[in-house]
Amino acid sequence: MKPARTKTPRKPPVKKGAQTTLKDPVGVYCRVRPLSLPDQECCIEVINNTTVQLHTPEGYRLNRNGDYKETQYSFKQVFGTHTTQKELFDVVANSLVDDLIHGKNGLLFTYGVTGSGKTHTMTGSPGEGGLLPRCLDMIFNSIGSLQAKRYVFKSNDRNSMDIQCEVDALLERQKREATPTPKTPSSKRQVDPEFVDMINVQEFCKAEEVDEDSVYGVFVSYIEIYNNYIYDLLEEVPFDPIKPKWNSCSTPMRNTEFVPPQSKLLREDKNHNMYVAGCTEVEVKSTEEAFEVFWRGQKKRRIANTHLNRESSRSHSVFNIKLVQAPLDADGDNVLQEKEQITISQLSLVDLAGSERTNRTKAEGNRLREAGNINQSLMTLRTCMEVLRENQMYGTNKMVPYRDSKLTHLFKNYFDGEGKVRMIVCVNPKAEDYEESLQVMRFAEVTQEVEVARPIDRPICGLTPGRRYRNQARGGPVGDEPLVSEVVLQSFPPLPPCEILNINDEQTLPRLIEALEKRHHLRQVMIDEFNKQAVTFKALLQEFDNAVLNKENYVQGKLNEKEKVISGQKLEIERLEKKNKTLEYKIEILEKTTTIYEEDKRSLQQELETQNQKLQRQFSDKRRLEARLQGMMTETTMKWEKECFLFQPDQNAPPIRLRHRRSRSAGDRWVDHKPASNVQTETVMQPHVPHAITVSVANEKALAKCEKYMLTHQELASDGEIETKLIKGDVYKTRGGGQSVQFTDIETLKQESPTGSRKRRSSTVAPAQPDGTESEWTDVETRCSVAVEMRAGSQLGPGYQHHAQPKRKKP
Numbered sequence: 088m089k090p091a092r093t094k095t096p097r098k099p100p101v102k103k104g105a106q107t108t109l110k111d112p113v114g115v116y117c118r119v120r121p122l123s124l125p126d127q128e129c130c131i132e133v134i135n136n137t138t139v140q141l142h143t144p145e146g147y148r149l150n151r152n153g154d155y156k157e158t159q160y161s162f163k164q165v166f167g168t169h170t171t172q173k174e175l176f177d178v179v180a181n182s183l184v185d186d187l188i189h190g191k192n193g194l195l196f197t198y199g200v201t202g203s204g205k206t207h208t209m210t211g212s213p214g215e216g217g218l219l220p221r222c223l224d225m226i227f228n229s230i231g232s233l234q235a236k237r238y239v240f241k242s243n244d245r246n247s248m249d250i251q252c253e254v255d256a257l258l259e260r261q262k263r264e265a266t267p268t269p270k271t272p273s274s275k276r277q278v279d280p281e282f283v284d285m286i287n288v289q290e291f292c293k294a295e296e297v298d299e300d301s302v303y304g305v306f307v308s309y310i311e312i313y314n315n316y317i318y319d320l321l322e323e324v325p326f327d328p329i330k331p332k333w334n335s336c337s338t339p340m341r342n343t344e345f346v347p348p349q350s351k352l353l354r355e356d357k358n359h360n361m362y363v364a365g366c367t368e369v370e371v372k373s374t375e376e377a378f379e380v381f382w383r384g385q386k387k388r389r390i391a392n393t394h395l396n397r398e399s400s401r402s403h404s405v406f407n408i409k410l411v412q413a414p415l416d417a418d419g420d421n422v423l424q425e426k427e428q429i430t431i432s433q434l435s436l437v438d439l440a441g442s443e444r445t446n447r448t449k450a451e452g453n454r455l456r457e458a459g460n461i462n463q464s465l466m467t468l469r470t471c472m473e474v475l476r477e478n479q480m481y482g483t484n485k486m487v488p489y490r491d492s493k494l495t496h497l498f499k500n501y502f503d504g505e506g507k508v509r510m511i512v513c514v515n516p517k518a519e520d521y522e523e524s525l526q527v528m529r530f531a532e533v534t535q536e537v538e539v540a541r542p543i544d545r546p547i548c549g550l551t552p553g554r555r556y557r558n559q560a561r562g563g564p565v566g567d568e569p570l571v572s573e574v575v576l577q578s579f580p581p582l583p584p585c586e587i588l589n590i591n592d593e594q595t596l597p598r599l600i601e602a603l604e605k606r607h608h609l610r611q612v613m614i615d616e617f618n619k620q621a622v623t624f625k626a627l628l629q630e631f632d633n634a635v636l637n638k639e640n641y642v643q644g645k646l647n648e649k650e651k652v653i654s655g656q657k658l659e660i661e662r663l664e665k666k667n668k669t670l671e672y673k674i675e676i677l678e679k680t681t682t683i684y685e686e687d688k689r690s691l692q693q694e695l696e697t698q699n700q701k702l703q704r705q706f707s708d709k710r711r712l713e714a715r716l717q718g719m720m721t722e723t724t725m726k727w728e729k730e731c732f733l734f735q736p737d738q739n740a741p742p743i744r745l746r747h748r749r750s751r752s753a754g755d756r757w758v759d760h761k762p763a764s765n766v767q768t769e770t771v772m773q774p775h776v777p778h779a780i781t782v783s784v785a786n787e788k789a790l791a792k793c794e795k796y797m798l799t800h801q802e803l804a805s806d807g808e809i810e811t812k813l814i815k816g817d818v819y820k821t822r823g824g825g826q827s828v829q830f831t832d833i834e835t836l837k838q839e840s841p842t843g844s845r846k847r848r849s850s851t852v853a854p855a856q857p858d859g860t861e862s863e864w865t866d867v868e869t870r871c872s873v874a875v876e877m878r879a880g881s882q883l884g885p886g887y888q889h890h891a892q893p894k895r896k897k898p
Contacts, residue, residue: 110538114509120204131516144518192506199513200523201441229294235302246362309384313402316350320384321367419554467492504540790826811836
């Protein structure tokens with residue numbers, strides 16, 4: 088039967104614009120190993136469970152001119168020199184194994200300088216198993232009884248798994264068992280005493296909430312990255328690749344057995360996940376079997392003796408634990424033959440080679456080249472962490488240089504969001520490693536700021552839970568246990584020999600009859616017992632059916648009540664939705680109304696500001712005009728007070744007679760212009776100008792003889808009385824030979840009716856209208872036969888110039 092093939096199911100990619108993926112920072116832990124000698128100088132001090140402090144060594148201070156600096160670094164948790172492997176596993180790796188069993192990926196790697204305890208942390212030592220054997224022990228404690236039979240799952244070269252039915256798996260097992268040299272270890276063989284103490288974990292650890300309706304398969308692989316090349320440590324080769332055969336001339340022997348190891352290539356599967364093409368994956372069924380595979384590859388790993396470490400790892404090692412999970416079918420008998428339901432999760436345990444300085448390791452030749460490649464790959468890892476941090480902190484989109492190293496290229500999927508990432512920084516507190524430890528701390532500080540997308544929970548299978556145990560209750564197969572019929576047949580007494588060789592044999596038949604009678608009696612007893620148990624079982628079934636029926640009725644009643652409640656809640660939800668829509672509509676209308684009011688408010692505010700500015704300008708103009716008029720009035724008042732005087736009668740003087748008001752400029756020659764239409768008034772105050780030339784019409788001859796000009800103008804006041812105005816001005820000669828008059832003053836004589844308290848008002852100054860409107864002087868222009876023009880800048884407002892018309896000479 089052709090096996091059904093399936094690919095590695097991956098989480099669907101998150102679409103752009105979807106909900107933002109949750110991210111967790113890389114978990115970075117620090118482990119401080121004890122000093123080799125008690126009198127060694129220490130440069131690292133554990134402050135608390137999350138902080139360590141680096142002290143500058145004495146020799147380093149002397150070489151740096153006494154510069155002394157203490158630096159503190161924080162981690163998710165710090166493990167001191169007395170930390171046990173169990174405490175480290177519970178904090179760091181336990182959750183990674185739990186995620187592995189629940190279908191999520193994980194990456195755990197140790198980082199540090201040479202001799203800082205990375206391999207001890209990962210592998211352990213006799214009596215102190217490290218993280219790797221403890222992870223294996225927890226996995227098989229959790230899925231031990233739920234494992235599928237060997238070869239039900241079969242790996243291929245496309246980073247996915249094929250699934251076979253029970254028959255094909257059985258044929259595959261028989262074929263492998265018939266092989267004279269099996270390539271896979273057997274779980275029934277005795278454990279190698281070389282590592283038996285490492286896997287003897289006293290503490291029992293198991294994952295919670297394991298899906299018991301699924302079967303599991305565990306596959307392991309082991310590779311190393313040496314000089315930026317990938318080698319399969321589990322590949323079967325006919326020679327020792329680390330120690331080839333040499334002849335007497337110190338040259339490799341040229342024979343068919345000597346085949347150089349072939350490096351592996353990194354490829355990308357259809358889900359864009361990186362994997363090592365052609366890597367050996369071994370199915371294991373127990374912790375001992377898995378660690379035996381690891382130990383076999385560990386012997387092939389490249390190590391060398393350096394000045395700093397007797398067994399220094401010269402390569403990065405990666406031990407992959409792949410867990411395959413497939414659900415049982417609806418009956419709970421066999422594995423479900425649907426490739427979409429298979430889940431593959433992977434936990435990668437990485438032991439990085441130590442960073443080192445060649446001037447301290449005294450490396451030469453191959454060791455020097457190895458150290459350069461180790462440092463280069465670690466530098467690429469650090470560069471990738473820095474670019475990831477910069478992209479996440481500043482929102483940039485710089486390309487992460489994963490391809491610069493096989494190490495970073497292999498694990499780029501983890502940093503892109505394919506599982507949890509955790510790092511254990513191992514440090515040696517001795518003073519000689521101060522500078523290397525300082526660089527390790529800085530790298531750890533950068534790594535802690537990198538965030539990795541949180542893995543998404545795998546979808547739940549739609550089959551009914553509890554299928555496995557229901558099948559076992561029906562008498563289905565439970566692992567490798569024999570069938571019920573086989574047990575019954577073995578309980579019958581064996582039949583005696585039935586061959587009769589002698590005709591006088593009288594014992595064979597009686598013995599056979601006796602055995603058959605015993606069998607018949609036993610069969611009858613078993614039938615009776617079976618009938619009794621059947622009756623009892625029927626009664627139990629009847630009780631169970633009645634209980635189920637009662638429970639169904641009870642559940643149905645509860646369901647009806649819940650449905651009524653749900654119906655009421657649905658109606659309430661519909662009512663609230665309608666109310667919500669109404670309120671949203673009202674809110675929308677109010678928002679629109681508010682927008683209109685706000686626009687009107689802004690418009691009115693702008694208009695108000697414009698009017699305020701206009702009023703401010705008008706008020707300022709008014710204040711300036713008032714100040715100007717006040718100044719003009721003050722100046723005119725002072726001028727009049729200087730020029731005017733009052734006539735007081737003498738006590739010895741004769742009786743009052745008609746008095747003439749004198750002009751303020753009596754010494755000048757005047758032209759007294761009195762139009763013929765004027766009416767003679769009988770007022771006491773009469774205008775009198777001495778040495779004046781009185782004319783009824785202004786003419787050039789009179790103006791040429793005088794320096795002053797006075798026009799007597801009469802008009803009817805608002806109260807019906809005659810008001811006399813004396814308009815005075817100066818006479819100037821013009822360039823054309825004529826004369827012009829500029830008006831400078833106005834005196835008003837007004838007579839009031841004796842009906843009220845009689846008051847005589849002396850002459851007051853009537854200033855010119857500021858707005859330029861036509862005043863009572865208009866009649867002057869109509870009465871005079873001369874031109875009148877205004878002079879700008881006059882203190883009395885608009886001035887007038889009187890131009891006389893020269894007489895024509897007779898021809």
